[in-house]
Amino acid sequence: MKDTHIKVCGLTRPEDMEALSGLGVHYGGMIFHAPSPRFIEGRTDPAGIKRIAGIRKVGVFVNAAPDYIYRQAEVYGLDMVQLHGEETPEYCAIIRRHLPVIKALRLKSEQDLEATARYEGACDYLLFDTPGPLYGGNGTLFNWALLEHYQGSTPFFLSGGIGPEAAEKLSSWKHPACHAIDLNSRFEQSPGVKNIDLLKQFIWDLNIS
Ligand SMILES: O=C(O)c1ccccc1NCC(=O)[C@H](O)[C@H](O)COP(=O)(O)O
Numbered sequence: 164m165k166d167t168h169i170k171v172c173g174l175t176r177p178e179d180m181e182a183l184s185g186l187g188v189h190y191g192g193m194i195f196h197a198p199s200p201r202f203i204e205g206r207t208d209p210a211g212i213k214r215i216a217g218i219r220k221v222g223v224f225v226n227a228a229p230d231y232i233y234r235q236a237e238v239y240g241l242d243m244v245q246l247h248g249e250e251t252p253e254y255c256a257i258i259r260r261h262l263p264v265i266k267a268l269r270l271k272s273e274q275d276l277e278a279t280a281r282y283e284g285a286c287d288y289l290l291f292d293t294p295g296p297l298y299g300g301n302g303t304l305f306n307w308a309l310l311e312h313y314q315g316s317t318p319f320f321l322s323g324g325i326g327p328e329a330a331e332k333l334s335s336w337k338h339p340a341c342h343a344i345d346l347n348s349r350f351e352q353s354p355g356v357k358n359i360d361l362l363k364q365f366i367w368d369l370n371i372s
Pocket residue numbers: 172173192194196199200201223224225247292298299300301302303322323324325345346347348349
């Protein structure tokens with residue numbers, strides 16, 4: 164897992180986005196889903212986010228209308244979108260005409276994994292998350308063993324409950340289609356406020372292991 168891509172999700176503060184850019188984190192995710200405790204709207208000035216360089220800004224949406232996505236992409240300077248609801252491959256393909264798409268899928272069985280094949284060609288990346296009561300940010304570790312059976316050609320983000328203790332296991336975990344790992348609720352001071360010291364330590368542990 165040396166030099167792996169990292170996405171930190173659930174950001175609401177420009178200072179966190181800036182600090183992560185400085186740490187070499189590749190993707191910074193922001194939640195555009197009102198019921199989430201990490202919902203970004205109203206918590207910060209979008210211009211403060213838009214001006215930050217050196218990190219790809221990902222807008223996370225749940226069953227949103229395309230116009231809402233395009234508007235937020237403009238206002239916050241989004242580089243790509245993550246679709247985290249029940250969006251169909253057809254819907255993903257429409258959004259993808261405008262912005263690169265990560266399609267998040269919550270998997271618990273091999274059957275769920277097989278069903279991911281219908282997204283081949285409709286998105287740029289998949290993101291594998293753990294099912295739970297919330298659409299995302301449940302903090303429950305994903306069953307990585309499921310991915311031994313993944314045969315798709317779409318690269319994926321490994322997500323779901325990854326915490327500081329996972330650095331050691333991740334450093335010896337390899338999958339040819341794994342593009343990045345996604346970190347969220349296990350690295351927070353409070354919802355939407357990241358623990359930058361913990362993230363820094365994790366990235367260090369990952370890269371020296
Ligand atoms: O984080 C949220 O509150 C959230 C709400 C609604 C849709 C998606 C959300 N998060 C998206 C992510 O990509 C998370 O990083 C992913 O679910 C893993 O979170 P965690 O289990 O806390 O590591």
